[in-house]
Amino acid sequence: MHFDDAKNEMLQILRRTESRDLAKLIDWLKHSGDIDDFLVDNQRAILHSIAEDLRSCLPVDAVFPSETLAIQKTQKNPNPTVHVDAFLYDEDTVDSLCEEGKMSRNYCVSCGSHRTAPLEFISHSFSIPELQFLFYHVLPDLTGKLVVDVGSRLGTVLYGGFLYSAAAQLVGVEINEEFVKLQTMTVEKYGFSDRVQVIHANICSQAALVQNSDVLIMNNVFEYFIEPKDQVRAWQFISQNFRKKGALLVTVPSIQESLMSLQETSAASTIGYWLQEVSLNYSAYLQGDADPDSIKQIHLYMVL
Numbered sequence: 001m002h003f004d005d006a007k008n009e010m011l012q013i014l015r016r017t018e019s020r021d022l023a024k025l026i027d028w029l030k031h032s033g034d035i036d037d038f039l040v041d042n043q044r045a046i047l048h049s050i051a052e053d054l055r056s057c058l059p060v061d062a063v064f065p066s067e068t069l070a071i072q073k074t075q076k077n078p079n080p081t082v083h084v085d086a087f088l089y090d091e092d093t094v095d096s097l098c099e100e101g102k103m104s105r106n107y108c109v110s111c112g113s114h115r116t117a118p119l120e121f122i123s124h125s126f127s128i129p130e131l132q133f134l135f136y137h138v139l140p141d142l143t144g145k146l147v148v149d150v151g152s153r154l155g156t157v158l159y160g161g162f163l164y165s166a167a168a169q170l171v172g173v174e175i176n177e178e179f180v181k182l183q184t185m186t187v188e189k190y191g192f193s194d195r196v197q198v199i200h201a202n203i204c205s206q207a208a209l210v211q212n213s214d215v216l217i218m219n220n221v222f223e224y225f226i227e228p229k230d231q232v233r234a235w236q237f238i239s240q241n242f243r244k245k246g247a248l249l250v251t252v253p254s255i256q257e258s259l260m261s262l263q264e265t266s267a268a269s270t271i272g273y274w275l276q277e278v279s280l281n282y283s284a285y286l287q288g289d290a291d292p293d294s295i296k297q298i299h300l301y302m303v304l
């Protein structure tokens with residue numbers, strides 16, 4: 001509903017309210033915490049608007065049919081799992097879609113019965129509260145810095161970085177052309193192009209960019225999207241090229257966890273002299289609406 005319609009409906013409700021309750025209703029509108037929940041900060045409102053635009057361009061699971069590896073990997077998960085993108089669908093949006101029957105949090109354990117069990121959700125993007133945590137609590141002041149998001153997908157890190165930081169340049173590198181088109185469209189529509197750039201490429205072809213970057217973001221980049229042998233090569237490429245002293249690397253999950261799943265012990269042992277983990281204050285996540293388990297998956301390292 002747009003502003004004029006919403007305003008008219010509000011006025012009609014006020015006109016229809018019993019006169020003895022009108023002052024109480026107006027007082028509630030002016031002062032209630034229920035209303036405060038709607039007064040999100042301006043940056044958040046822009047991010048919500050981007051999410052709404054992107055939802056209308058994507059299937060509900062926000063996975064393109066061309067992403068066969070991600071689809072197969074999810075199907076192999078021992079627990080029934082669905083893709084629910086945390087940037088596109090916050091808890092309230094998931095609740096509304098469940099009410100409309102377009103999404104479900106549960107699956108039926110024996111067909112036809114009422115016995116159900118919770119589905120596992122996988123997100124391939126940071127949520128808005130995670131972006132706030134990243135730019136307000138994980139990273140320092142980014143004035144003048146070059147930030148590179150490896151595998152930028154919907155572009156959440158680029159938009160969050162534009163709105164929540166003073167980074168000079170935010171560059172997204174994405175291997176999937178369909179997602180590059182979506183990001184380019186969003187960057188142009190919201191006027192982010194003076195500080196944001198999207199490159200359609202495999203990160204392994206971007207040596208100069210990685211060598212020059214001050215901050216590299218790697219949110220679950222490879223596991224669902226490229227074969228294990230290519231993941232090993234990509235990690236080797238990162239460790240050889242991301243060497244600027246003092247530069248920061250953000251990963252989800254920890255590097256150890258990513259490499260352990262590849263049984264890449266030789267690469268894991270090189271981390272000792274290449275990077276140092278910086279401890280984070282996870283209790284600082286904002287406004288209590290971030291999922292604490294996802295927040296704890298965020299790790300920060302500094303190049304030695």
Ligand SMILES: C[S@@+](CC[C@H](N)C(=O)[O-])C[C@H]1O[C@@H](n2cnc3c(N)ncnc32)[C@H](O)[C@@H]1O
Nearest residue numbers: 124125126151153156174175202203219221225
């Ligand atoms: C989990 S998503 C990350 C989303 C985004 N960075 C965020 O935090 O919201 C990982 C993305 O990395 C991309 N990707 C995987 N391997 C890549 C590579 N070698 N080079 C560039 N992009 C890659 C995938 O296509 C996918 O869109």
